[in-house]
C-alpha cells in the first residue's frame with residue numbers, strides 16, 4: 001500500500017450544528033468555582049458551548065446527542081511539549097542521561113524522511129487523542145532529507161486535534177562547540193526564513209483556531225545566542241509564542257555557566273526569552289529566586305515527569321511554581337524519552353512524582369486543572385481549557401465501568417488521576433468526534449500502526 005494513501009477521512013458526524021452531551025456521572029467544568037456537576041452535560045452550537053448544566057435543565061434534543069451515563073467528562077487535556085517523530089525511536093538508549101541519549105539518537109533522526117514525520121505525527125496524535133488530549137503542541141527541531149513543519153501540520157489535520165506546531169531549530173553543531181553533529185544543524189538565515197514562511201502559511205490566531213505556529217530554537221546547547229535573539233524578535237513581530245528546552249539537566253546548567261557565564265534562566269533572559277509569550281520545557285533545575293523571576297515575568301513551564309524520570313534529569317519544583325503563580329502545564333515530551341503519548345497518564349505521574357519530594361504537593365484536582373486550564377494558559381489560549389459557555393466544545397469522556405476504576409466510583413474525578421490511566425471512550429474537538437467508542441474516528445488504527453512500524457524498522461536498519 002502506498003504509505004501516503006490512507007483510507008479517506010471519514011467522520012461519523014459530519015453535519016452537526018448542535019451537540020447535546022447529557023447524563024455524565026460527573027461533568028468537570030473548570031469554571032471559576034471549579035464546579036463539578038452530577039448528572040451533568042452541556043449544549044453546544046457550531047462547536048461553541050452555549051449552556052452547561054444538570055441534564056434536567058438542558059434542552060432535550062440536538063442534531064447529535066451523546067448520552068454519557070456512567071462516564072466522567074473533563075475539558076480536553078492540553079499537551080504543551082512533544083517531539084512526535086520520536087515515536088519511531090521508542091526504547092532506544094535505555095539507560096542514558098540526556099546528553100548521551102541525544103548523541104545516540106541524533107544519527108538515527110538524521111535519516112528521517114517527510115513520510116516518517118507524517119506517519120509518526122499521525123500515530124502520536126492518535127495515541128494522545130485516545131488519552132483524552134484535544135490540543136497538542138509539537139516541537140520539531142531537525143529537518144533532514146527535505147522534511148518540513150508542513151508534514152506534521154498535515155498529520156494534525158488528518159487526526160483532528162488542535163495543533164501548536166513549534167518550528168524548532170538547531171544551528172550549533174559539534175564543530176562550533178554544540179552537542180548535535182554538524183549533519184543535523186541548519187544555517188541560521190535559512191531557519192529564520194523558513195520560520196517566517198510557516199507562520200505566514202499556517203498560523204491562525206482567531207478563536208477556535210486549529211493550527212498555530214510557535215518559534216522554538218531547540219536548547220542552549222544546540223543554537224547560538226544570536227539565533228535566540230533573532231527568533232524572539234521574529235516571534236514578537238508576528239505575535240506568536242516562543243518555546244524552548246531550559247534547565248532540564250545539571251549538564252545543561254554546566255554548559256551555560258561554562259559558555260555564557262550564567263545559569264540557564266539568566267541566559268534566556270539575556271537573549272529576550274522571558275515573558276507571557278514564552279514557555280520552557282522541563283525547568284527542572286530552578287532556584288527560589290529563579291522561580292520568583294519566572295512568576296514576575298509571566299513565563300510558563302511544560303512539566304514532563306515521565307521524561308524527567310526516564311532520563312534521570314531530576315524532579316521539577318512544581319509545587320513551588322504553583323505557589324509562586326507560575327503558569328504550569330504538562331507535556332508528554334518526545335516518545336523516545338517517555339516512551340508514550342498518554343497525557344492522562346502523565347498527569348497521574350505528576351501527582352505521584354511531586355509526592356516523592358513531599359506529600360500533598362500535587363492534589364489530584366490541581367493536577368487536572370494543570371492538565372486542562374493550565375495547558376490552555378501556557379499555550380496562550382482563552383478559548384479552550386474549560387467547559388463553560390463561550391469556550392470550544394473540546395472534551396474527553398472516560399467510562400467508569402472499566403476494571404481500572406472499580407472501587408473508586410465514589411470519586412470519579414480522583415479515580416481518573418489515581419487509578420491506572422485508561423483510554424478515553426470519547427474525545428471531541430470543537431464539537432466533533434476524534435475518538436468515538438474508544439476508536440479513533442479519522443484514521444484507521446491498524447493500518448496506521450502497521451505503516452508506522454514499517455517506517456521504524458526502516459529507520460533502525462538504514
Ligand SMILES: [Zn+2]
Nearest residue numbers: 245281333334
Ligand atoms: Zn523535549
